[in-house]
Amino acid sequence: MSAMSQRVAGFGTTVFVEINNLAQQHKAVNLGQGAPDFDGPPEVLRAAVEAVNSALNQYAPGIGMPAVRQAIATHAERFYDQKLNPDTEVLVTAGATEGVFAAILGLTDPGDEAIVFEPVYDTYVPNMVMAGVTPRYVPLRGDNWEFDPDELAKAFNSRTRAIIINTPHNPTGKVFSRDELRAIAELCHKHDVVAITDEVYEHILYDDAMHTRLATLPGMHERTLTISSLGKTFSVTGWKVGWAMGPTALVNAVNQAHQFITYAVASPLQAAAAAALSLPLSFFENLQASYQSRRDQIVDVLKKVGFKVFKPAGSFFVMIDWRGVAPKHVENDMQFAQWLIRDVSVACIPASPFYQESDKHLGKHFARFAVCKKDETLALAAERLLQLGMR
Numbered sequence: 001m002s003a004m005s006q007r008v009a010g011f012g013t014t015v016f017v018e019i020n021n022l023a024q025q026h027k028a029v030n031l032g033q034g035a036p037d038f039d040g041p042p043e044v045l046r047a048a049v050e051a052v053n054s055a056l057n058q059y060a061p062g063i064g065m066p067a068v069r070q071a072i073a074t075h076a077e078r079f080y081d082q083k084l085n086p087d088t089e090v091l092v093t094a095g096a097t098e099g100v101f102a103a104i105l106g107l108t109d110p111g112d113e114a115i116v117f118e119p120v121y122d123t124y125v126p127n128m129v130m131a132g133v134t135p136r137y138v139p140l141r142g143d144n145w146e147f148d149p150d151e152l153a154k155a156f157n158s159r160t161r162a163i164i165i166n167t168p169h170n171p172t173g174k175v176f177s178r179d180e181l182r183a184i185a186e187l188c189h190k191h192d193v194v195a196i197t198d199e200v201y202e203h204i205l206y207d208d209a210m211h212t213r214l215a216t217l218p219g220m221h222e223r224t225l226t227i228s229s230l231g232k233t234f235s236v237t238g239w240k241v242g243w244a245m246g247p248t249a250l251v252n253a254v255n256q257a258h259q260f261i262t263y264a265v266a267s268p269l270q271a272a273a274a275a276a277l278s279l280p281l282s283f284f285e286n287l288q289a290s291y292q293s294r295r296d297q298i299v300d301v302l303k304k305v306g307f308k309v310f311k312p313a314g315s316f317f318v319m320i321d322w323r324g325v326a327p328k329h330v331e332n333d334m335q336f337a338q339w340l341i342r343d344v345s346v347a348c349i350p351a352s353p354f355y356q357e358s359d360k361h362l363g364k365h366f367a368r369f370a371v372c373k374k375d376e377t378l379a380l381a382a383e384r385l386l387q388l389g390m391r
């Protein structure tokens with residue numbers, strides 16, 4: 001008897017495990033995984049500790065504690081003028097990851113199709129497979145990671161139930177423009193499709209990039225489920241506190257699944273989430289300024305080394321094309337990442353795992369570096385990478 005179900009047997013192991021293991025083995029500076037190597041704001045950490053010490057340690061309501069649902073709604077109004085009823089239009093989830101999975105389970109049926117942009121964040125498609133939903137891929141191409149509007153239009157058909165939009169985008173750093181989102185909205189209306197947005201990098205924006213929330217475009221509140229989380233904005237990726245927002249009908253559907261996946265999210269961390277979301281504007285401005293400086297440093301180093309750099313408009317990530325820098329024996333992105341760890345002692349993530357099997361060639365020459373690291377981590381990575389430029 002095979003222990004593993006057919007449902008999950010094809011998933012393999014995530015590339016992050018492989019890269020992290022190799023990075024540890026070679027004592028590489030790890031610019032792979034998108035987790036900060038610094039801590040969150042002290043007042044947020046304190047709020048969690050205080051909650052633990054104040055006996056806030058039993059189950060929270062399944063949909064989330066009232067104070068955090070209120071804080072999520074207030075944050076949405078403060079930054080996007082999006083008005084949400086905290087009692088019926090906000091659901092607290094175990095990170096954005098659970099939010100997306102519960103959304104797919106709650107809003108689609110087996111045999112439906114859902115559209116994703118490629119390269120695609122690595123949980124969406126396995127989520128769909130587990131839900132019996134068929135993914136339809138629309139590639140992002142070129143220096144600005146644009147989609148072909150005709151290709152997108154063709155991806156919609158009578159079986160399409162949902163489209164997932166991740167902006168700012170992992171792994172490319174693309175921030176979908178208002179015009180692009182308008183085109184997506186038009187197709188959602190035309191085909192009566194629900195949009196699920198993953199906006200976990202909503203506050204990590206560079207230069208003059210603006211984050212547009214699809215749900216705030218005309219007529220899109222009714223058909224958009226917006227998902228975000230605490231981890232990236234507040235440097236607490238290990239807390240796994242997220243939320244899904246939208247019209248009552250969509251949020252109820254997601255909660256139907258959520259109630260039987262996690263039921264409720266860690267109470268003390270929810271209390272801390274309420275404190276985090278209520279931080280003054282200066283916190284969000286300082287966050288953006290510190291990320292701008294990190295991104296600029298890394299982009300500068302990668303360019304000096306000779307890589308083609310795709311300058312990100314948002315997110316934790318910088319994509320590069322490694323051709324012209326890697327030695328001749330390196331033939332694909334996985335070999336590039338392995339070579340960089342072994343020979344240069346810097347870890348990055350190969351891009352092809354973000355593509356479906358038949359499109360792997362589209363990511364073959366790309367690799368992703370994470371910028372969410374301390375100054376000293378970035379300085380050490382820079383020192384090692386720049387030596388490469390001098391070889």
Ligand SMILES: Cc1ncc(COP(=O)(O)O)c(C=O)c1O
Nearest residue numbers: 034095096097121170229231242
């Ligand atoms: C696009 C995207 N969505 C979701 C997540 C995970 O979010 P959470 O930790 O809140 O589940 C990540 C983390 O890397 C991400 O890059």
